[in-house]
Each structure stands twice: as structure tokens, then as C-alpha cells.
Amino acid sequence: MKICVFGAGAIGGYMGVKLAQAGADVSLVARGPHLAAMKEKGLTLIEEDADPVTVQVTASDNPADLGPQDYVIVTLKAHSVPPVVPKMQPLIGENTTIVSGVNGVPWWYFHKIGGELEGTRLETVDPGNAQWDGFGPDRVLGCVVYPAAEVSEPGTIKHIEGNRFSLGEPDGSKSERAMALSKALGAAGLKAPVRPRLRDEIWVKLWGNLSFNPISALTHATLDVLCTDEGTRPVARAMMLEAQEIAEKLGVKFPIDVDRRIDGGAAVGAHRTSMLQDLDQGRPMEIDALVGSVQELGRVTNTPTPTIDTVLALVKLRAKSAGLYGA
Ligand SMILES: NC(=O)C1=CN([C@@H]2O[C@H](COP(=O)(O)OP(=O)(O)OC[C@H]3O[C@@H](n4cnc5c(N)ncnc54)[C@H](OP(=O)(O)O)[C@@H]3O)[C@@H](O)[C@H]2O)C=CC1
Ligand SMILES: CC(C)(CO)C(=O)C(=O)O
Structure with missing residues (x-):
């Protein structure tokens, strides 16, 4: 082989x-x-x-x-x-x-x-x-x-x-x-x-990447902090709930709820997400695949994504300002 x-x-x-x-x-x-x-x-x-x-x-x-x-x-x-x-x-x-x-x-x-x-x-x-x-x-x-x-x-x-x-x-x-x-x-x-049912696993992983990664790139916070901070935890949660609505319309079954997923992120500890590491090291960030794609699926399924839209706009501009996104 x-x-x-x-x-x-x-x-x-x-x-x-x-x-x-x-x-x-x-x-x-x-x-x-x-x-x-x-x-x-x-x-x-x-x-x-x-x-x-x-x-x-x-x-x-x-x-x-x-x-x-x-x-x-x-x-x-x-x-x-x-x-x-x-x-x-x-x-x-x-x-x-x-x-x-x-x-x-x-x-x-x-x-x-x-x-x-x-x-x-x-x-x-x-x-x-x-x-x-x-x-x-x-x-x-x-x-x-x-x-x-x-x-x-x-x-x-x-x-x-x-x-x-x-x-x-x-x-x-x-x-x-x-x-x-x-x-x-x-x-x-x-x-x-x-x-x-690999798509179910894709979404459970994506839940974290969709929310934790851009929030960390915007705040420079590690997972333990952004998952427990009283301001950013609800932002991650709102993004994940929007994603859940999209995924469930597509037939996905989530084996856990958003709070358990966020607690799991917090338990990882003082981890700098891959998107934050990419920003730190001047490498292009996976914004389209992790966040833009979920916004696109929101459009495909007629699901509003107000929090995802906001965070996506902010992280894209952050990346553009660093010369790491778009032309
Ligand atoms: N690293 C991790 O812990 C995790 C990563 N992932 C996912 O896995 C995927 C891979 O991530 P990761 O391994 O971290 O990425 P890396 O950047 O470490 O690996 C990709 C490699 O491919 C090389 N490469 C890029 N373009 C070309 C090309 N045209 N020809 C030959 N080589 C090329 C890169 O070189 P160069 O450095 O020069 O660009 C780099 O060495 C990503 O989607 C990531 O999100 C998922 C879970 C955890
Ligand atoms: C945030 C985490 C640990 C999973 O949600 C990750 O996969 C990443 O750093 O890209």
C-alpha cells in the first residue's frame, strides 16, 4: 500500500x-x-x-x-x-x-x-x-x-x-x-x-475551532481564560448555538451540549489556539475554513448567524491588518 x-x-x-x-x-x-x-x-x-x-x-x-x-x-x-x-x-x-x-x-x-x-x-x-x-x-x-x-x-x-x-x-x-x-x-x-457518522464528529471539533480560535486571535487569550471569562464565554456559546442550529438542519446529532464543549476547552488549559499561533508567527490563518465556512452554511440553510458574522468580520480585519488575509 x-x-x-x-x-x-x-x-x-x-x-x-x-x-x-x-x-x-x-x-x-x-x-x-x-x-x-x-x-x-x-x-x-x-x-x-x-x-x-x-x-x-x-x-x-x-x-x-x-x-x-x-x-x-x-x-x-x-x-x-x-x-x-x-x-x-x-x-x-x-x-x-x-x-x-x-x-x-x-x-x-x-x-x-x-x-x-x-x-x-x-x-x-x-x-x-x-x-x-x-x-x-x-x-x-x-x-x-x-x-x-x-x-x-x-x-x-x-x-x-x-x-x-x-x-x-x-x-x-x-x-x-x-x-x-x-x-x-x-x-x-x-x-x-x-x-x-463522521459529520457529527466534524461539528463537535468545529464547534471549538469556530469560536475559540478567532476569539483567541482577537484577544490573545489562552483557552482556559477565554472559556471561563464572563465576557468571552457567552460569545463562544452564542457562536456555537448558531452553528448547532445550522448543523441540526443538516441532520447532525450532537452527543454533548455547548457548555460541556466549552468546559472541555477550558480543561485543555493555557493553550494558544492554532489561529493565535499563526497570527503570532505571521502565517496565514484558517479563517475561511473554520469560521467563514460556517457563515456560508448559515446562508445555505437560511439560518441567521449574527454572532458568527460579527466575530468573522473582526478576525478578518485583524488578519488583514497583519497582512495575513486577502490581497
Ligand atoms: N498542528 C496541530 O496540532 C493540529 C492541526 N490540525 C489541522 O491539520 C492541518 C495541518 O496542520 P499542521 O500540521 O499544523 O500544519 P503545518 O503548517 O505544520 O503543516 C503543513 C505543511 O505543509 C507544507 N506545505 C504548504 N504548502 C506546500 C506545498 N505547496 N508543497 C509542499 N509543502 C507544502 C507547509 O510548509 P510551510 O511551513 O513552508 O508553509 C507545512 O510544512 C490543518 O488543517 C490544521 O488545522 C488539526 C488538529 C491539530
Ligand atoms: C482550539 C483547539 C484546541 C480545539 O478546539 C484547536 O484545535 C486549535 O488550537 O486549533
Whole structure:
């Protein structure tokens, strides 16, 4: 089974080391100093309570070097995917599965969902239908990424917590391709359950990213603070309730309520969300995928999103002021 991880930064690098350690036929697409370090010294993974491990990996910035794959696991930031679809084509053969390991509303959301919204495209996450047309939705296997990791220096991944990558077919089936990837990830020491209702998990994760991430970027507060502060907790809660109304119209079942989700965020502690980290480090922020997409779904389902609209406007301007959003 040939697996290529496209965008082998924090999450893709973590997966890449685990797969390589387990003897999988895995290759990594990366770029810049991180790629150069991987090629020179291998890819190192630092995990708590374990000695660092370094594996030699097949890595390139040119997918044509790697050829057609059985699975391409995309672990890029959401906004980085559409522009690289043409570059990814050499990795795609007749039976290639694309695994979308990207936060936010996935571009394939309305594929095989059934009902009147079947096939709806989302401009915020797939401008110009780049992925829908360039990959084709039938190739897609969904994935919700739970681990936290960072590139601590070029060629080195620091794992922070978690090892679960929930997988799910757009139609909810336990397909052969989903089960085979689950087995390969399991053999690499990762948890990769195949879920019949992946969209429910997408929304529970998105609840937090939609609200905590922009609030943290606007206030520079860590999760423990913004989830308990008497001013920002109700803002997060209002955003989440708007999102819940949208999701429930789309058939999602939430296994917990908003207060439990916010308490879960608070329990993570003094964490700077990925959006705040991106702002701090001058990197583009995943605003469209995490917040804009939910506003778009509000329009699609005729659901008012006043709090989401307000926070989205503020965080977009914050990002624009830092030169990290739009032209
Ligand atoms: N990190 C985390 O803890 C978590 C992340 N996620 C989600 O997982 C996804 C990936 O996040 P994360 O791993 O943090 O992101 P990273 O930025 O660490 O990894 C993406 C990597 O892809 C590289 N890249 C970008 N464009 C190209 C290209 N055209 N060719 C080759 N390489 C490229 C980036 O290089 P460069 O740095 O030069 O841009 C970077 O090394 C995101 O959607 C994120 O929200 C979900 C849960 C937790
Ligand atoms: C906020 C958190 C921990 C989940 O809600 C996250 O995933 C992020 O920092 O992007």
C-alpha cells in the first residue's frame, strides 16, 4: 500500500514518522528548510515519556518524483490545498483515495449527504471548485484530526497529545478502502476508527475551532481564560448555538451540549489556539475554513448567524491588518 502524506508539517510529519517506523511504504511532500532538514538528517519525532526517534523518509517537494499512490493524506492548512491541486495530479492514479485531514468544514461536505443539498459546493473552502473538480469527490475519505503537534524546528516534530484520526466515508459506509487505511494507521500505533457518522464528529471539533480560535486571535487569550471569562464565554456559546442550529438542519446529532464543549476547552488549559499561533508567527490563518465556512452554511440553510458574522468580520480585519488575509 503506497501512502503519500502531502504537507508533512506538524500533523503530517507525526503521521509520517509513525507510518515509517511501522515499515509502511510512505512518502512525504514538504518544502523549504523543513524538507531540506528531513532529507539531510531524517525526520525526528519527540514524544513525551519517550526518547526522540529519527526515521529516514522519502521526501520531496515534487509529487512527480513519487508517482501514483493508493492513498494521499492531505495535511495542509485548509487555504493551502486549492492552489496545489494541479501539482498533486502525478500522485493520483485510477484508484487513489484522497484523505482530507484538514480542519474546518470539508469541501466534500455535501457529497453523498442525500437530500436537496446533495452536491452543494462551498466557495469558502473550495474556491472555484478546485478540489471538487481536480480530485473528484468520489475519491475522498474524510478524516477528523485530533492529535496536537508542532514543527519545533526544521526536521523535528514535537507531539503534544492525542493519536486519533477518525476516518469516515461521505456515505457512512465501512468501505474496503477505509478499513484498509484504518488497519495501516492502527499498525503504526495510531487510532483510526472508521465512523458511520463522521459529520457529527466534524461539528463537535468545529464547534471549538469556530469560536475559540478567532476569539483567541482577537484577544490573545489562552483557552482556559477565554472559556471561563464572563465576557468571552457567552460569545463562544452564542457562536456555537448558531452553528448547532445550522448543523441540526443538516441532520447532525450532537452527543454533548455547548457548555460541556466549552468546559472541555477550558480543561485543555493555557493553550494558544492554532489561529493565535499563526497570527503570532505571521502565517496565514484558517479563517475561511473554520469560521467563514460556517457563515456560508448559515446562508445555505437560511439560518441567521449574527454572532458568527460579527466575530468573522473582526478576525478578518485583524488578519488583514497583519497582512495575513486577502490581497
Ligand atoms: N498542528 C496541530 O496540532 C493540529 C492541526 N490540525 C489541522 O491539520 C492541518 C495541518 O496542520 P499542521 O500540521 O499544523 O500544519 P503545518 O503548517 O505544520 O503543516 C503543513 C505543511 O505543509 C507544507 N506545505 C504548504 N504548502 C506546500 C506545498 N505547496 N508543497 C509542499 N509543502 C507544502 C507547509 O510548509 P510551510 O511551513 O513552508 O508553509 C507545512 O510544512 C490543518 O488543517 C490544521 O488545522 C488539526 C488538529 C491539530
Ligand atoms: C482550539 C483547539 C484546541 C480545539 O478546539 C484547536 O484545535 C486549535 O488550537 O486549533
